[in-house]
Amino acid sequence: MEQAAQVSAETIAPQRSQGYYNLLSYIVSNAIAGEIMAIENYSEMVQLMPTVAEKIETAHQAKEECKHILLLSKLGRKLDFAVQKRIVEPQWNNIRKHFSTAVGKGDLAACLIIQDLMTETMAIMLYRTLGKEVDTDSQTATTASSILVDELEHLGIGIARIQKLLEKDADMVHDALVWAHHRVMPELFSMISTSCHFLCDELNVDCGSLTLGDIRNDIESLRVEALEQYIDTLDKVGFDQTVTNALIASMASYREMDRHVLGLSRAGSPGAAVACCGPGSSKSDCS
Amino acid sequence: MQEQASGSVSPEVRFEPFQRGEGYMKLLSFVVSNARRGEIMAVDNYSEMVALMPDTESKIATVHQANEECKHILLLEKLAAHLGFEIDDSMVEPQWANVRAHFHEAAKKKNLAGCLIIQDLMVESLAIGLYKLFSSASNGDFETNRIAANLLKDELEHLDLGVHRIQALMAKDSEAVHDSLTWAHHRVMPNLFEMVYESCNFLCKTQDLDCDTVDKGSVAIDLNALKVASLEHYVDMLFQAKFDLDVTNQLIASMTSYEVPGRANLGLGDCLRDFLSAQSKPAAGNA
Secondary structure, eight states: OOSOBOOOSOOOOOSOOHHHHHHHHHHHHHHHHHHHHHHHHHHHHGGGOSSHHHHHHHHHHHHHHHHHHHHHHHHHHHHTOOBOOSOOSHHHHHHHHHHHHHHHTTOHHHHHIIIIIIIHHHHHHHHHHHTOTTTSOHHHHHHHHHHHHHHHHHHHHHHHHHHHHHHHOHHHHHHHHHHHHHHHHHHHHHTSSSOOSSHHHHHTOOGGGOOGGGGTOOHHHHHHHHHHHHHHHHHHHTOOHHHHHHHHHHGGGSTTOOGGGGTSSOOOOOOOOOOOOOTTSOGGGGO | OOOOOTTOOOTTSOOOOOOOOHHHHHHHHHHHHHHHHHHHHHHHHHHHHGGGOSSHHHHHHHHHHHHHHHHHHHHHHHHHHHHTOOOOGGGSOTHHHHHHHHHHHHHHTTOHHHHHIIIIIIIHHHHHHHHHHHHSTTOOOHHHHHHHHHHHHHHHHHHHHHHHHHHHHHHHOHHHHHHHHHHHHHHHHHHHHHHHHTHHHHHHHHHOOOTTTSOOTTOOOOHHHHHHHHHHHHHHHHHHTTOOHHHHHHHHHHGGGGSOTTSOOOSHHHHHHHHHHHHHHHHHHHO
């Protein structure tokens, strides 16, 4: 059942514009892709866990991510929008590849940083955004809020685990952070966008028409929020600030990241809809 | 196949209070410590297999299997705590590590058939043999019997799922699956059988316990019976999965070499010859 789940006859969607449902279709499909990646990441990490209790806890985290996929798919059915239940956008596969590299090296710290900290931080930002009923709708908000509880818990577990590793070998953990940051954060931030590589085609959605205005939001605000969430996570773990400051500064080089997002200049005008970056599009179309 | 735990004891049946001697507790400690180790390996194996699964539904099913194995670990630990014996890692046989290493090798080669054959078919066959023995009507130890029956139900489901998955793979590429079977058989089965075969010697060496003379009260726990039972389940599984008989017959015949000269003869060779002659009739019919 890998086709985009088609709408059922019995739907209870509130009256919103088609643009709103297209946007939800796009966001929820991308969220499902992130959850699929999370299932694989947590599952692959089990073998690195040093104790039986931690193996069980990690297998349980994978199970929770499975539950999220089912909840998001159900939301699509209820609200009558299509969802894709497989990874489409290449960034997820890239992150997954980096994670697998870390597993191959037996680098538990890097695995935890990629999945429990970086990916969960972005998930928290996403589900917080969708969880605002005033901007979305009651069913989307309920589903997102329910998932958010789990993701916050996963972040908490990740922070505790990394802190334990920091106590044992701070240098090694900071090396893992630097490596993971440079590999993964550009991929994650590039997904804070309404542009895509292939997803809109798969969903039969007009990519150019997607606008975050439909959920009373804009790209730049989301990027600021994601950055703040990421900084907050790094601070909560208690990483060395000389290391984290350099990492945050390095994010100014991301194509998607305007200087003002990093607080280096005043904010500009809110982002408008961005053209779809299909396979035939040029790179400049995607910024 | 939803085989019920044959001979399992229903909660309504009345039992005489069961007296467990020191030797019997040591024997239980040995068996449960090893069963738990097998379950821990299963958590690692199923979790590592998730990434190889071809679609989201089968990934979710595999995460679910890993979580069931987690539940088994907790049940076994609870049994030990309830009856008052130790889970003792010094009693864990070394072959578990070899089986896990071979699985990991298959996973690294992205050999899904090899992974399924090792975990879903071979290891589950051994687990079924063990839990059937402990859940049989002849086992008067009610608590042990009940837990074993509980675990048996899940393991039978896992075997069933594995058989279906292997059959689906065989429909696509029978030759590759049979190559995986041959590889996995020669790598894993000697380890699994050595473990079962050596169990009494291992106990004798490490715990100064003769499992033949230990006072088991009214319990009919015969580790020798487990040797034959595990073999039966393995052979039965090979036929159930509908592997090519030309291949499986060779594999079964090769197992007579596991009963090395000088070791107490359990009639394994006779048993295998019986299997082969019994199966030769349907084989002729199929041809």
